[in-house]
Amino acid sequence: MAQAPKLNRNPLIRYALLAIGWLSVALGVIGIFLPVLPTTPFLLLAAACFMRSSERFYLWLTSHPHLGPWIRDYLDGEGIPLKGKIYAISLMWLSIGFSCYLVPLFWARTFMLTSAVLVTLYILRQKTRASL
Template sequence: MMKIILMTIGTISLGLGAVGIVLPILPTTPFILLSLACYMRSSDKLYHFVLSNKYLGPYVKDYVSGQGIPLKAKKRAIFLIWLTIGFSTVFVIDKILIRGMLLIIAGGVTAYIWTRKSAERNINEH
């Protein structure tokens, strides 16, 4: 059952990451990394598919190989996280507790992304 749940979460996350390639409001790299984490525990075939895919692989290969996340991808992901969370907390969410939780989550994700090792090259150089 856990394998099916992980594959489902991975596939949804992969879909969001793929949409993020063409829709700048969605951060691509974090979604693809989440899908890889799910696939690593549920499907070797899907895990290798993502890494070898010519459109998806470049976003995560440096991180998976231990080289880190390209600085451009880090900055873009953090910017988009704060853009979407900021928009939600100002215009969509009216409950203070939920606003606070979203801001704490955004801060935690930002800290996590920023403290990961930075790759020497940008994703456009692959």
């Protein structure tokens, strides 16, 4: 399996990470049924938050029969399915494009486009799996 949890000792940070983790799990589960919400990034964020806040929730999430495979394959270095890459990049660029249309500030558009380019490059550099 992947790395062992590295718990944060600050209780305020741990509770914030737990809250973000559970919100990410909720959004990830909704994303399974809602095509405009990506599942994998939210579940990976939840796993990262739980890894630093709760070993119990981290183990629960990574060993969950339905949610675990979304995370384990990525953490074990098996990569991201091609369909997931296309889906994530397409939706990201669609939402960034729409946001750039709505936001007239040059600096905000520059930040959004730079972020989109960097995330796209990161996703493309990840190993590609045949299917989920």
